[in-house]
Amino acid sequence: MGFSADLFSTGTLSQLLVGLSRTTILFIVSSGMSLILGVLRIPNVAHGSLYMIGAFAAWTVIQFLGGGLFAFLAAMIVAPMIVAAVGFVLERGFFSYLYDREHLMLLLLTFAFMLILGDLVKIVWGPEYRSVTVPAFFQGSAEIFGLPLPWYNLFLLLVGPCIAVFLWLVINRTNVGKIARAAAVDGEMVGAVGINVGWVFAFTFVLGSFLAGLGGALIAPMVNISLGMDHSLIMETFLIVIIGGLGNMWGALLGSLIFGLTQSLGILVWPQFGIAFPYLAVVAVLVARPRGLLRSTW
Amino acid sequence: MRKRSIAQLLPLLLLVALVALPQVLPRFHTYVAAIVLLTALLAMSLNLAIGYTGIYQFGHAVFYGVGAYGTALMLTRSAMPASLAFLVGPLASAALSLVMGLICIRLSKLYFGMLQISLGSLVWAVVYRWYSFTGGDDGIHGIPLPDGIASPKGSYYFTLAVTALCVFAMYRIVRSPFGKAIQGIRDNPVRAEAIGVDVKRHQLASLVIAGFFGGVAGSLFVVVENSVFPDMMFWTFSLEVLIMCLLGGMYTFFGPLVGASAIVLLRVFASVHTQYWSLLLGTILTLVIIFLPDGVLGVFVRRYRAKSSN
Numbered sequence: 133m134g135f136s137a138d139l140f141s142t143g144t145l146s147q148l149l150v151g152l153s154r155t156t157i158l159f160i161v162s163s164g165m166s167l168i169l170g171v172l173r174i175p176n177v178a179h180g181s182l183y184m185i186g187a188f189a190a191w192t193v194i195q196f197l198g199g200g201l202f203a204f205l206a207a208m209i210v211a212p213m214i215v216a217a218v219g220f221v222l223e224r225g226f227f228s229y230l231y232d233r234e235h236l237m238l239l240l241l242t243f244a245f246m247l248i249l250g251d252l253v254k255i256v257w258g259p260e261y262r263s264v265t266v267p268a269f270f271q272g273s274a275e276i277f278g279l280p281l282p283w284y285n286l287f288l289l290l291v292g293p294c295i296a297v298f299l300w301l302v303i304n305r306t307n308v309g310k311i312a313r314a315a316a317v318d319g320e321m322v323g324a325v326g327i328n329v330g331w332v333f334a335f336t337f338v339l340g341s342f343l344a345g346l347g348g349a350l351i352a353p354m355v356n357i358s359l360g361m362d363h364s365l366i367m368e369t370f371l372i373v374i375i376g377g378l379g380n381m382w383g384a385l386l387g388s389l390i391f392g393l394t395q396s397l398g399i400l401v402w403p404q405f406g407i408a409f410p411y412l413a414v415v416a417v418l419v420a421r422p423r424g425l426l427r428s429t430w
Numbered sequence: 431m432r433k434r435s436i437a438q439l440l441p442l443l444l445l446v447a448l449v450a451l452p453q454v455l456p457r458f459h460t461y462v463a464a465i466v467l468l469t470a471l472l473a474m475s476l477n478l479a480i481g482y483t484g485i486y487q488f489g490h491a492v493f494y495g496v497g498a499y500g501t502a503l504m505l506t507r508s509a510m511p512a513s514l515a516f517l518v519g520p521l522a523s524a525a526l527s528l529v530m531g532l533i534c535i536r537l538s539k540l541y542f543g544m545l546q547i548s549l550g551s552l553v554w555a556v557v558y559r560w561y562s563f564t565g566g567d568d569g570i571h572g573i574p575l576p577d578g579i580a581s582p583k584g585s586y587y588f589t590l591a592v593t594a595l596c597v598f599a600m601y602r603i604v605r606s607p608f609g610k611a612i613q614g615i616r617d618n619p620v621r622a623e624a625i626g627v628d629v630k631r632h633q634l635a636s637l638v639i640a641g642f643f644g645g646v647a648g649s650l651f652v653v654v655e656n657s658v659f660p661d662m663m664f665w666t667f668s669l670e671v672l673i674m675c676l677l678g679g680m681y682t683f684f685g686p687l688v689g690a691s692a693i694v695l696l697r698v699f700a701s702v703h704t705q706y707w708s709l710l711l712g713t714i715l716t717l718v719i720i721f722l723p724d725g726v727l728g729v730f731v732r733r734y735r736a737k738s739s740n
Contacts (some may be wrong), residue, residue, distance in 0.1 A: 230719075239488075247708040
């Protein structure tokens with residue numbers, strides 16, 4: 133072991149930036165999961181598959197439109213909408229009939245969907261790696277304090293807070309958001325005052341799926357788009373919503389920050405097992421606060 | 431009354447059939463039968479935690495994997511007698527189960543499950559990357575086995591004997607006062623606490639027992655397969671074992687055995703014909719959850735009970 137890098141070197145700073153842009157993706161995906169978990173009480177294992185579909189769909193849209201900035205931005209909107217449509221079908225077709233089942237059954241059902249969606253992606257897109265190039269507009273890097281910071285990472289750092297504000301507005305300032313929050317506390321009562329809870333649930337699931345798809349589309353230029361990219365992400369997302377407090381959106385943000393930063397800085401400290409640091413952080417948080425950092429809606 | 435005695439004879443008949451099996455089956459099928467046996471043991475050990483104690487044990491494959499790696503590492507890297515290796519694996523699983531249990535036990539049901547499955551994926555990640563010790567993603571192959579159990583028939587009979595012994599032990603545990611206590615905790619933890627059952631301690635004990643038998647199944651995997659690899663403790667396999675329990679019937683003792691046999695055999699035969707095994711498994715699981723939430727054996731048991739109470 134031993135510190136392999138000076139803590140205040142440029143390497144640390146650029147690793148910090150990598151960590152922050154990773155945080156953005158983690159936040160977008162896990163806020164979607166937290167939303168679904170908080171309102172619908174579904175621990176959605178298939179959330180990672182939706183993220184993967186988002187990435188593959190973004191690739192297809194960019195191929196279809198022939199690349200360039202326009203194609204890229206279009207993909208960032210169209211791909212999540214495709215994923216949202218998948219979410220709509222899952223919610224209306226299956227979950228809406230099964231909300232009274234135990235959590236265990238719902239979790240296993242989402243696992244079944246993960247298996248099915250994984251193979252469907254294999255059928256539609258094939259088993260090969262896909263990659264998306266960053267559009268010319270985002271190529272190159274800015275120099276801040278003599279450090280090269282890739283434009284795309286800065287773009288992600290801009291997108292993250294925008295999504296957070298957007299979600300806050302939807303949840304706190306729109307009717308459907310207020311109803312969803314009420315349904316999270318007591319769905320039966322919301323139904324009793326004459327509101328169609330089913331459609332609020334559908335809206336929540338679709339919004340959550342949209343966020344998963346957006347996360348997938350945004351990460352597409354930074355990774356190899358491949359089968360199995362859902363497997364590791366879903367565990368990270370689980371941990372994030374647990375330490376943040378189930379169903380709490382700001383908790384998801386805090387959790388993503390803790391996770392993304394300990395991950396990227398941990399790799400610097402101990403390259404081989406840096407992956408363990410976020411987990412240690414999670415254990416530390418849970419020993420101190422077993423129900424997560426912020427108030428859970430559960 | 432007569433019907434009941436037939437139902438009690440069934441396990442014995444099954445055992446006799448299993449002893450005779452390698453005499454009539456070809457080599458590959460004997461190997462498959464051994465895999466079925468140890469997977470059944472794995473599923474039944476998970477059922478102790480989830481079906482009998484009501485704990486959301488979502489990361490069970492980790493204990494299976496640690497048992498296998500414990501045994502494999504002892505056999506390849508130490509000069510200790512082989513018999514010790516088969517003890518070290520399961521004990522390592524039990525110890526890990528205790529540690530993870532202590533971290534997770536304070537959390538409520540779903541929280542517990544989600545944290546356990548995520549911590550399990552940490553164990554997987556460490557095994558996956560620690561090339562110098564665990565062989566990383568290649569795993570460990572060609573593990574030397576003691577003479578008696580190295581042949582296909584030898585490994586089958588060893589697996590059968592150990593599995594039968596463990597199943598018998600688990601049966602006794604479930605029927606013991608301790609078994610009654612954990613079932614009481616499953617049905618109503620508040621009431622169990624009120625009549626003086628130490629809920630947390632019983633849950634922890636149940637987790638450790640389940641982890642131990644899961645580890646035994648892992649050790650048997652080393653005997654049958656001669657190798658270990660990190661994917662056997664990946665979280666998707668944990669949920670697959672959970673599917674076996676669900677398919678067979680979670681609130682019955684032998685249900686997981688039925689479910690495990692069905693899934694393993696289906697997988698062996700499906701893999702010949704299709705590369706879309708996940709699609710098939712996912713579809714089966716969806717159908718079971720929607721139409722058969724009590725599992726195959728659960729349905730029979732319910733019908734049988736309804737009949738006998740008439």
